[in-house]
Amino acid sequence: MIQKTIYDWVDERLGLSELAAFARHKRVPVHSQSFWYYWGGISLFLFLVQCFTGVLLLVYFRPGAEAYESVRQITFVMHFGWLIRSAHAWSANLMIFAIMVHMFSVYFMKAYRKPREFGWLSGMALLGIASVFGFSGYLLPMDELSYFATKVGLEIPNSIPFIGSAIANMLRGGPEVSEFTVQRFFALHVVVLPALFLPLLGFHLWLVQRHGNANPPSVEALSESERKSEPFMPNFLRKDLAMWLISLNILALLASVFPWSLGKQFDPLAPAPLGIHPEWYFMSPFEMLKLIGSIKLLQGEAGEIVGILSFSIGILLWVLIPFYDQSKESGRRGRNAHYFGLLAVIALLATTVIGYWTIR
Amino acid sequence: MSERHDLNSILPANIVPDPGEKLTRRLFMGAAGVAGTVYALALAYPIYRYLDSPEEMALNATAVTEVTLKDAQKLVPGSVLMFKFGTAPAMLIHHTDGRWISLTAVCTHLGCTVQYEPQADRIHCACHGGVYDPYTGANVSGPPPKPLKLFKVAVSDDGVEVSRA
Numbered sequence: 001m002i003q004k005t006i007y008d009w010v011d012e013r014l015g016l017s018e019l020a021a022f023a024r025h026k027r028v029p030v031h032s033q034s035f036w037y038y039w040g041g042i043s044l045f046l047f048l049v050q051c052f053t054g055v056l057l058l059v060y061f062r063p064g065a066e067a068y069e070s071v072r073q074i075t076f077v078m079h080f081g082w083l084i085r086s087a088h089a090w091s092a093n094l095m096i097f098a099i100m101v102h103m104f105s106v107y108f109m110k111a112y113r114k115p116r117e118f119g120w121l122s123g124m125a126l127l128g129i130a131s132v133f134g135f136s137g138y139l140l141p142m143d144e145l146s147y148f149a150t151k152v153g154l155e156i157p158n159s160i161p162f163i164g165s166a167i168a169n170m171l172r173g174g175p176e177v178s179e180f181t182v183q184r185f186f187a188l189h190v191v192v193l194p195a196l197f198l199p200l201l202g203f204h205l206w207l208v209q210r211h212g213n214a215n216p217p218s219v220e221a222l223s224e225s226e227r228k229s230e231p232f233m234p235n236f237l238r239k240d241l242a243m244w245l246i247s248l249n250i251l252a253l254l255a256s257v258f259p260w261s262l263g264k265q266f267d268p269l270a271p272a273p274l275g276i277h278p279e280w281y282f283m284s285p286f287e288m289l290k291l292i293g294s295i296k297l298l299q300g301e302a303g304e305i306v307g308i309l310s311f312s313i314g315i316l317l318w319v320l321i322p323f324y325d326q327s328k329e330s331g332r333r334g335r336n337a338h339y340f341g342l343l344a345v346i347a348l349l350a351t352t353v354i355g356y357w358t359i360r
Numbered sequence: 361m362s363e364r365h366d367l368n369s370i371l372p373a374n375i376v377p378d379p380g381e382k383l384t385r386r387l388f389m390g391a392a393g394v395a396g397t398v399y400a401l402a403l404a405y406p407i408y409r410y411l412d413s414p415e416e417m418a419l420n421a422t423a424v425t426e427v428t429l430k431d432a433q434k435l436v437p438g439s440v441l442m443f444k445f446g447t448a449p450a451m452l453i454h455h456t457d458g459r460w461i462s463l464t465a466v467c468t469h470l471g472c473t474v475q476y477e478p479q480a481d482r483i484h485c486a487c488h489g490g491v492y493d494p495y496t497g498a499n500v501s502g503p504p505p506k507p508l509k510l511f512k513v514a515v516s517d518d519g520v521e522v523s524r525a
Contacts, residue, residue, distance in 0.1 A: 084406070084407070
């Protein structure tokens with residue numbers, strides 16, 4: 001009785017019953033490719049893990065000159081600090097992986113077509129921010145590996161003609177990677193990027209609710225009566241949560257069995273350690289730049305510029321795909337988009353494999 | 361539920377469902393509840409220990425039973441040396457009559473750090489005006505409910521050793 005009174009009072013002001021009705025009526029398509037629908041949710045879950053473990057790390061992390069010492073303390077002195085840090089690092093990698101799977105499944109299911117263009121664009125922006133999250137977070141322990149990764153990574157903006165070095169210096173806080181760099185990467189990592197990411201994520205999720213799950217072309221071709229679907233509440237939600245639990249278990253296993261290591265403290269005078277290489281998600285672009293740079297005609301600065309230019313154009317075309325392949329009537333354009341996607345996957349995989357192959 | 365009902369209606373009367381089976385759903389929910397709780401606790405435990413680390417370190421520090429103050433034997437009579445005993449502040453007083461007294465410097469009233477005043481020959485707490493005897497630690501006046509704890513003092517040629525009484 002009293003519960004109902006309270007519910008009615010809140011409902012009258014916030015419209016809870018509208019939300020409940022929306023959740024009750026929301027349905028998710030069922031077909032042979034339904035499995036890919038889980039990956040957006042998995043990405044979201046891993047992002048939540050990042051927020052949670054990130055706040056825990058924030059409790060002891062000290063940016064600036066003491067950064068390495070504080071991470072050493074977290075890893076070796078604080079109880080289970082190694083686990084929290086390991087979970088944060090592993091979850092970051094798994095999140096990028098889940099977002100990539102989500103992106104390619106959206107691409108090949110052609111879920112970017114009208115009316116879901118904004119979903120695609122906001123998703124690409126989220127992936128972009130996620131990779132800057134990864135890049136900035138990588139420096140924070142200030143060990144040897146993160147020092148050189150940042151040094152090398154900032155060579156990319158540095159090679160932009162005319163304004164490049166100014167941008168790189170601005171990001172670095174000086175001509176060299178130093179405690180000023182950690183300090184500003186820290187500000188970026190825990191304040192600026194979340195402030196950009198969260199509203200964009202809200203927008204992205206709102207769009208998913210607004211338009212519902214997209215059907216792949218094979219299902220789109222069926223008549224309305226031949227399509228199958230299931231209620232979101234509770235059927236799909238239950239499976240969604242099961243996926244979250246599986247993800248958490250995999251994460252716990254990886255984080256505890258393969259704890260993230262901490263290298264030696266960075267030393268601006270020490271040479272780069274042997275076998276140093278970028279994280280797997282940056283391997284492909286680095287290898288492409290390396291390959292383009294090895295073409296005879298394009299050695300040196302010319303190669304760098306051509307490499308970055310062609311890479312940027314590739315990404316731009318990828319982002320703009322909804323405006324090329326607009327709807328199910330796209331026909332030949334739809335097929336071209338499909339081939340472009342296959343080309344991207346093959347190039348990504350091939351350059352990543354070559355990259356790892358040639359580390360030594 | 362409806363399935364079981366259907367099953368019962370088609371079963372011959374002499375085949376009675378195993379009475380244990382009636383508990384199956386309940387048992388399952390119970391087991392799932394226990395497993396879920398264990399899972400949640402397994403997640404919460406490392407987080408709790410992680411956040412509690414400084415407290416545990418402080419506990420280790422308070423387990424300290426003696427502190428050696430190097431060269432403190434040179435302390436001028438009528439003066440005081442503040443030091444840390446474990447995590448809490450403490451004081452070593454060299455009285456003008458040559459006596460060495462060491463006591464905790466945490467006021468028993470509300471935890472402020474007290475100070476030795478040689479002119480008045482008293483220990484005074486500036487927060488609420490508590491006064492202690494500088495020889496015994498006894499609470500003389502003001503709000504403090506209890507005396508300051510005394511430490512044992514051993515003076516040698518190269519330092520002063522303060523230990524829990």
